[in-house]
Amino acid sequence: MISANSDVVRLLADPLRDRIVRILAQGPATTSHLVAETGAKQPNVSGHLKQLREAGVVTAEPRGRFTFYRLVPDALQGAALHLADLAAQARATADAFRAC
Template sequence: MLISDAPDVLRLLADPLRAQLVGLLAQGPACTCHLVDDTGAKQPNVSNHLRLLREAGLVTAEAYGRFTYYRLVPEALRAAATHLADLADQATANAESRREC
């Protein structure tokens, strides 16, 4: 477990389409049809990736008429970024210390 008890944020964002979806949602909420148009991916594929992002707490879904809009959860990304920054600080602080064999 690198980031949280939820599915690993880094693993999720390592997928190019999911990373693209997060980048698009950073620009504001969008419905699946917008994300399909913007990515060129098939609707079932986009929906599956959005489900994984939603389950990990990276996006939320809200109904608007007959459409579902997805919104990025900035706090989830900040938590992952903070954890990575803490690891970088720890690595910097311990860069010269070696464990004895």
């Protein structure tokens, strides 16, 4: 089973999802904003937003005729801490060769 933090890291490995997250880090945006800024097709952007919502990285907020998407900072922070823990473990065990 994949942990939520690992899932977030995996999701951000996709270049378009990474770009979407970077845009949303500048503030909430609609699908139309994201399509215009990424140059990707609307169905593609919507599919990526769905994956990000399901992982808890993005929330959707209806405002009139539009839906704005915003980042969930705690989800990103959790993934960052997960990577920091892995880096610390790798530093601590860099010279601990396993017996053959």
